[in-house]
Amino acid sequence: MIELNRRHMLKALVALGGASILNVPAVYAQAENLVITTYGGSWEKFWRDTLVPGFTKETGIEPTLDIGLGRTYMTNLRAAGTENPPYSCLMTNEIYATVLRSEGYFEELDLAKLPNYADLYPVATEASKGWAAVGLISPIGLGYRSDMVSTPPTSWKDLWENPEFKGRIGLYNIKNSAGKMFLMLTSMMYGKGMDDLDTGFEMLKELGPVYQTDFNMSTAMATGEIAIAPFDFGEIARLRNQGLPVDCTIPAEGLMMWDQTFNICKNTPARDAAYQYLDFVLSPVGQDLLMREFFVSPVNKTVTVPEDLARDVPVSGAAMDQFIAWDWDLMNDNAEEISRRWNEIFGA
CATH class of the missing domain: 3.40.190.10 (Periplasmic binding protein-like II)
Structure with a gap:
């Protein structure tokens, strides 16, 4: 009934x-x-x-x-x-x-x-x-304009260490999960682990001005506004197939996705x-x-x-082991504070 x-x-x-x-x-x-x-x-x-x-x-x-x-x-x-x-x-x-x-x-x-x-x-x-x-x-590595970069990246740390990237870096903002992954990655590379967010934020400051987007990195790459950014390999393939001089690399520390x-x-x-x-x-x-x-x-x-x-x-076969495992509970539990600190560095 x-x-x-x-x-x-x-x-x-x-x-x-x-x-x-x-x-x-x-x-x-x-x-x-x-x-x-x-x-x-x-x-x-x-x-x-x-x-x-x-x-x-x-x-x-x-x-x-x-x-x-x-x-x-x-x-x-x-x-x-x-x-x-x-x-x-x-x-x-x-x-x-x-x-x-x-x-x-x-x-x-x-x-x-x-x-x-x-x-x-x-x-x-x-x-x-x-x-x-x-x-x-969708694997995310380091995508770059091959006609604007003389030394192709091999590591995420190249964003800090290669001077030719200064002022020409793109990042997904903190609203996008790729922005959150990049924060955890930075904390992991330079701190005690991906939960060492204090160190992560301090290192992000050292990047200087960056181009930010919520979801579309392709336009800035196509126009040459940026030379390098965390990039979906599939999107790099589409840009390359359209004739743009771009490439993407798997960084030594592993892949986002x-x-x-x-x-x-x-x-x-x-x-x-x-x-x-x-x-x-x-x-x-x-x-x-x-x-x-x-x-x-x-x-x-x-x-x-x-x-x-x-x-x-x-990215297939043995390369599927190169994806980094993320702590989404850490990001969700501290979402407001993380957004505030990110926007203090890069702007909303």
Whole structure:
């Protein structure tokens, strides 16, 4: 009877424009439809044109696609509560997933439903310890203009030690997880560990003026406003394929990365379908599609980067051990103070 009443309520909400009233796609999830997430722009186009049709062809399941950002997904989950998740399988950065996981929004993965999980590189599983899987990895190394740099970088410390970089450095700001990673990296290189933030901030001051951006570093690199910056290898590949003289290196200390963590929402009515979707993303087919579209490093060990993509996807195989593990609890627990201190150095 409770279930029947709930279904009547959902039908009424839909008739009244319930999704807009709730401001979250909870109605779809409650109606036992698979709701998956991605971002806008090229991400949405790829999901709609390629990934979702491939998944539907293999499984017969037609999911609902919700477009947003990590902050939006966090707000919507909290508004809906753990009992009525608006999503079935949530893709977001680990910095958000860490918080939501601690608040009880995700279930521990049932690995029996994820055959491809066993073939993942450790970097795709270690951070969440069985509660999620990283489905996309965008390696971040040091990208640079080869026509503006006489000595290519080999270390993150070159940003401090090579005088030709002075005043021509780009950084992602502290709103971006890459800014937080760079702070932890600096603290680790020059201090007692990545939690030695005092030392990290002192060293950041020594960089001098830098160009900051929330997400788009490519424009400044293309115009020559900067000569070097932490850069997504896939974005360097796109710029290079457009004819720009750019390159990217794996620094000696290791790589940063933008991760896309996939989580199964607790209490989703579409639980089985959510696992089928996640397993498809982690499969050789799913990973090959993602690699070719975004130049991401495949997380499935059985996927081989073909020769024609080797330069654009240089991080695979043994190189997958070079990613640094980050302390997102440290960043989330001290977010306000970290933002304040960063902005005191570089400006908001």
